[in-house]
Amino acid sequence: MVTFTHNTMDARGALLAALTLILFLLHQDYWNWRTAYPLIFGYLPIGLAYHAMYTIGAAVWMAVLVKVAWPSQLDKSPDEERGA
16 A cells, blocks of 8 residues: 655656656757758757757756655565565
8 A cells, every 4th residue: 555645746846847848848849840050060960969969968857857756665675665
């Protein structure tokens, strides 16, 4: 049986969810769809450079979410939950 001792959607959770939604919306790169210019470093199209930076940003954001919002009860083994 799972019991919750605190509100599952506090202000911090709402902020993390909102920032995740913003990151999701930024994935849709509407402003670079119709052009390949300017070229970054002389050879990399702007859309590809944007998505490379987006991928790095998403990986960093996932690391932040794991550090800040990971439920601690998921790290316990079944023996620890039973008190054995």
